[in-house]
Amino acid sequence: MNDPGNWRVLAYRPADRAAVRWICAETGFLGEPQEKVVLDREVFADMWSAYWTDREPESGFVAECEGRVVGYLLGCVDTDRYERVFNQEMARPLLWKALRRGFFLRGKNPGYIYRMVRSLRRGEFKAPMRAIKHEYPAHLHMNIAPPEFRGRGLGQALLRAYLDYLRARGVKGLHLGTTSHNQQAVPFYLAAGFQEIFRSRITCYDHAVPDPPVYLLYFGMKL
Numbered sequence: 001m002n003d004p005g006n007w008r009v010l011a012y013r014p015a016d017r018a019a020v021r022w023i024c025a026e027t028g029f030l031g032e033p034q035e036k037v038v039l040d041r042e043v044f045a046d047m048w049s050a051y052w053t054d055r056e057p058e059s060g061f062v063a064e065c066e067g068r069v070v071g072y073l074l075g076c077v078d079t080d081r082y083e084r085v086f087n088q089e090m091a092r093p094l095l096w097k098a099l100r101r102g103f104f105l106r107g108k109n110p111g112y113i114y115r116m117v118r119s120l121r122r123g124e125f126k127a128p129m130r131a132i133k134h135e136y137p138a139h140l141h142m143n144i145a146p147p148e149f150r151g152r153g154l155g156q157a158l159l160r161a162y163l164d165y166l167r168a169r170g171v172k173g174l175h176l177g178t179t180s181h182n183q184q185a186v187p188f189y190l191a192a193g194f195q196e197i198f199r200s201r202i203t204c205y206d207h208a209v210p211d212p213p214v215y216l217l218y219f220g221m222k223l
């Protein structure tokens, strides 16, 4: 077992990709394994890590403990660029891959997709993205796993490295999305100096948490 006290933060390297994808799936549902709501780690990791590892690796950081990657911060300096690249170049191949793998029919996935589409049609994900991107153009995703590595300062160190990186590039702000049920993430971001900039009731996870309501939250920080 690695000593959880013996860690360091490094710039992301292509060799970290598999570990990042594992952590991504392992934390995909409110900090817990994604299988609680959706099956297929490959498709899930493509959705939530591939742009950042493959198209903007220079904005990523990892926390490593005795040679093992146990945390990451995947960054993007310009969210407009992410949307352009993802929508124009990545979304269609990902859709085909999901179809080929039978993603849409597998186990609990039809229910997941139904709830996501229902929330989408109800406008529950409709954050004022134009204004958010204007004030806070960069964004991040960060996760640490296994859980014994949380609460030891890794998150703070990863965030510090990313903030330094953004400041050196003259970026004026950054944002991120999470949910009110993520009880590690919310206090972490508030303690780090983020402010809540948007909140919306979402119903797609009500079946999977013991105590709804769940809110989608956006946090922002000006640099």
Ligand SMILES: CC(C)(COP(=O)(O)OP(=O)(O)OC[C@H]1O[C@@H](n2cnc3c(N)ncnc32)[C@H](O)[C@@H]1OP(=O)(O)O)[C@@H](O)C(=O)NCCC(=O)NCCS
Residues within 6 Å of the ligand: 027, 030, 031, 032, 142, 143, 144, 145, 149, 150, 151, 152, 153, 154, 155, 156, 157, 177, 178, 179, 182, 183, 184, 185, 187, 188, 189, 191, 192
């Ligand atoms: C959220 C997460 C990235 C935070 O990283 P971390 O390494 O656990 O956090 P740190 O140890 O650096 O904590 C820094 C500060 O955040 C606050 N904090 C962190 N975890 C907290 C918790 N569970 N409760 C209250 N405050 C907390 C504290 O102020 C802490 O400072 P302190 O230790 O001096 O009190 C990490 O816990 C994680 O990956 N959780 C699971 C996945 C997840 O939720 N990812 C975020 C998705 S949006």
